[in-house]
Amino acid sequence: MSTEKEVREPTEKQQDFSADVSRLLKIVTHALYTNHDVFLRELISNSADACDRLRYDSIANPELIKDNPDFRICTYNDTTARTLTVVDNGIGMSKDELADNLGTIAKSGTAALMEQMEQINGDKDKLKLIGQFGVGFYASFMIADKIQVVSRKAGTASNETWLWESNGHDGFTIRKASKLEMARLDGKRGTAITLSIKDDASEFLLDQKIEMTVKEYSDHISVPIFLGAPSIIAQDKDAKPINSTVALWMRSNKDVTKEEYEAFYKNISGGFDEQIMTSHWKAEGTIEFSALLFAPTLRPWDLFDPSRRNFVKLYVRRVFITDNLETLMYPWLRFMRGIIDSEDLPLNISRESLQHNPTIEKIRSAVARHILSDLDKLSRNDPAAYATFWGQFGPALKEGLYDATEHRPALLKVCRFYSTNDEGKSLTSLADYVERMKDSQNKIYYLSGESLENIKNSPQLEGFKSRNIEVLFFTDTIDDFWLQSILDYKDIPFQSITKGDVDFDALDGKTNNQENTDNTDDGKDGKENNIDSNISSLITKMQELLKDNVHNVRQSKRLTDSPVCLVAPDSGVDMYMERVLRLHQKYDSGTKPVLEINSDHVLIKRMAELNAKDEDIKDATMLLLDQAKIIQGEPIDNPGNFAQRMSDFMNRAL
Ligand code: ADP
Ligand code: MG
Numbered sequence: 008m009s010t011e012k013e014v015r016e017p018t019e020k021q022q023d024f025s026a027d028v029s030r031l032l033k034i035v036t037h038a039l040y041t042n043h044d045v046f047l048r049e050l051i052s053n054s055a056d057a058c059d060r061l062r063y064d065s066i067a068n069p070e071l072i073k074d075n076p077d078f079r080i081c082t083y084n085d086t087t088a089r090t091l092t093v094v095d096n097g098i099g100m101s102k103d104e105l106a107d108n109l110g111t112i113a114k115s116g117t118a119a120l121m122e123q124m125e126q127i128n129g130d131k132d133k134l135k136l137i138g139q140f141g142v143g144f145y146a147s148f149m150i151a152d153k154i155q156v157v158s159r160k161a162g163t164a165s166n167e168t169w170l171w172e173s174n175g176h177d178g179f180t181i182r183k184a185s186k187l188e189m190a191r192l193d194g195k196r197g198t199a200i201t202l203s204i205k206d207d208a209s210e211f212l213l214d215q216k217i218e219m220t221v222k223e224y225s226d227h228i229s230v231p232i233f234l235g236a237p238s239i240i241a242q243d244k245d246a247k248p249i250n251s252t253v254a255l256w257m258r259s260n261k262d263v264t265k266e267e268y269e270a271f272y273k274n275i276s277g278g279f280d281e282q283i284m285t286s287h288w289k290a291e292g293t294i295e296f297s298a299l300l301f302a303p304t305l306r307p308w309d310l311f312d313p314s315r316r317n318f319v320k321l322y323v324r325r326v327f328i329t330d331n332l333e334t335l336m337y338p339w340l341r342f343m344r345g346i347i348d349s350e351d352l353p354l355n356i357s358r359e360s361l362q363h364n365p366t367i368e369k370i371r372s373a374v375a376r377h378i379l380s381d382l383d384k385l386s387r388n389d390p391a392a393y394a395t396f397w398g399q400f401g402p403a404l405k406e407g408l409y410d411a412t413e414h415r416p417a418l419l420k421v422c423r424f425y426s427t428n429d430e431g432k433s434l435t436s437l438a439d440y441v442e443r444m445k446d447s448q449n450k451i452y453y454l455s456g457e458s459l460e461n462i463k464n465s466p467q468l469e470g471f472k473s474r475n476i477e478v479l480f481f482t483d484t485i486d487d488f489w490l491q492s493i494l495d496y497k498d499i500p501f502q503s504i505t506k507g508d509v510d511f512d513a514l515d516g517k518t519n520n521q522e523n524t525d526n527t528d529d530g531k532d533g534k535e536n537n538i539d540s541n542i543s544s545l546i547t548k549m550q551e552l553l554k555d556n557v558h559n560v561r562q563s564k565r566l567t568d569s570p571v572c573l574v575a576p577d578s579g580v581d582m583y584m585e586r587v588l589r590l591h592q593k594y595d596s597g598t599k600p601v602l603e604i605n606s607d608h609v610l611i612k613r614m615a616e617l618n619a620k621d622e623d624i625k626d627a628t629m630l631l632l633d634q635a636k637i638i639q640g641e642p643i644d645n646p647g648n649f650a651q652r653m654s655d656f657m658n659r660a661l
Pocket of ligand 1: 049053054057095097098099100108109142144145197198
């Protein structure tokens with residue numbers, strides 16, 4: 008094997024890796040990985056995919072596998088040449104495919120990810136990120152200083168056998184494979200990957216190490232994996248695969264161990280995280296399928312990349328069909344990984360016709376129901392794990408609230424929000440919120456904004472906090488979208504506290520035994536009916552000054568500590584919503600907000616006492632408006648004017 012004396016085709020010109028690959032390889036070869044074994048898992052998973060793909064193609068075109076119908080993966084070493092070879096009789100690659108698949112990274116958003124990686128300093132954080140990405144084939148450069156890939160696409164002639172070669176830093180070459188090199192293949196098709204093992208990775212030249220690693224990471228791969236060269240295995244009737252080859256998802260969930268699930272998850276995710284939830288079941292009834300699905304612990308780096316595709320693989324009676332069927336999972340479950348194996352679909356179904364297949368639609372719905380119910384269970388059995396899950400995937404899941412009417416109730420059940428209940432420190436379900444509602448309360452109050460930090464101390468909350476009325480915090484952009492179509496939860500309407508008037512009187516009407524609110528409220532009520540004439544002329548004055556900036560100025564019932572706040576008029580869109588819509592360029596209502604003033608605040612009281620012509624009123628009014636905007640995270644119209652007014656004011660005061 009090691010003495011190749013034939014005359015080779017002239018070596019082809021060296022080709023460069025795409026920039027992404029070069030960057031990736033730098034990361035890989037700088038020993039970022041602590042666990043080198045994973046390269047074998049990656050190679051075997053590629054080989055198994057290649058077999059799966061050809062098995063599918065051979066349904067329509069049996070000629071493709073006629074001469075060698077049993078799929079297998081062989082792995083063997085050569086201690087003299089210091090090489091480890093992994094061979095499969097799968098679909099193989101053409102010359103162009105070799106260059107494309109092993110010279111570039113087709114995954115969308117790779118460039119952005121690599122850039123992000125370069126800005127991270129800590130190895131641990133880098134590892135996390137790259138782990139989510141999965142380095143696949145390139146992981147082999149951790150333990151090899153040269154890799155040769157001999158490949159021949161199924162159904163092509165022997166002179167279409169190509170050899171790809173690289174040392175992992177100077178690009179790669181592709182040339183025609185020699186006869187001897189061709190002999191590495193298992194018959195007339197497939198791929199043989201030969202790794203020249205680095206000095207410090209000699210353990211991978213030991214059979215025991217290979218066998219152990221295969222058992223650990225690839226036991227459930229359904230293609231048999233043999234230890235030995237294909238020519239020997241083909242002749243040895245007694246050769247036994249070193250993996251169990253039983254499709255894990257077909258076994259009963261009672262018989263599968265935690266470790267087996269974990270290994271399986273790592274195989275399909277290529278990831279470094281562990282699954283946070285495993286859902287494994289068999290659906291029987293009008294539609295029949297087995298599903299083994301995992302929720303990851305870490306959010307994939309491209310979760311919100313619009314081109315992110317569904318990763319769940321579709322099998323039909325153990326035959327892999329596709330891992331690229333958009334309609335198999337709802338977009339809001341796009342983070343799930345795993346396998347769905349249908350008993351109903353015909354094997355020879357074309358991938359195109361699957362897109363709108365009614366069986367697929369039924370599976371998608373049944374799967375979503377099952378996952379949502381498992382998530383609900385997880386939330387009850389392990390709230391801490393669920394909180395982690397929610398932090399990573401809540402925003403994606405909530406997309407389903409406006410997408411999938413059918414699953415709304417189940418989705419609302421698993422939704423979690425921060426609220427004033429625990430000062431924004433812990434999550435609550437809607438059911439628990441409702442449980443804590445006051446008798447007089449008939450709305451679910453919420454405040455939306457960019458971040459928890461931003462809105463936790465909003466002045467708009469003051470009236471609610473003082474009355475002990477819980478307010479939910481909605482901080483995901485998506486919240487403002489589903490709120491447009493979901494107006495209530497179990498017939499209790501959602502109400503933004505930054506929109507329109509809040510009927511505190513009605514709320515207070517039934518909570519009359521709380522001492523301090525009682526007092527202030529009585530006072531307010533008094534003023535409400537018989538508004539202080541100073542305040543009312545201040546309001547008129549402010550309204551006149553701000554006629555271009557606000558809809559109107561009114562006395563506030565929601566403030567206790569702050570002098571002013573901005574809210575949306577009764578008929579308008581919630582203030583934060585308006586900003587979100589503006590950002591998404593879907594909206595330019597130009598709705599002016601309402602400025603509410605706190606007539607109990609010393610500052611407002613002082614202003615009310617001043618002569619209406621006083622210049623100070625003008626400055627104070629403008630400053631207060633800007634202040635209200637700043638607290639709310641809104642941009643102010645003219646920061647220069649604001650600063651000038653502020654320093655003038657300070658000057659006068661000092
Ligand atoms: P991924 O498997 O996530 O696509 P990899 O880096 O592992 O990424 O592999 C890159 C691509 O190279 C694969 O998508 C596949 O098209 C091709 N490839 C790798 N190994 C094989 C193989 N043994 N047979 C056929 N194609 C392969
Ligand atoms: Mg791969």
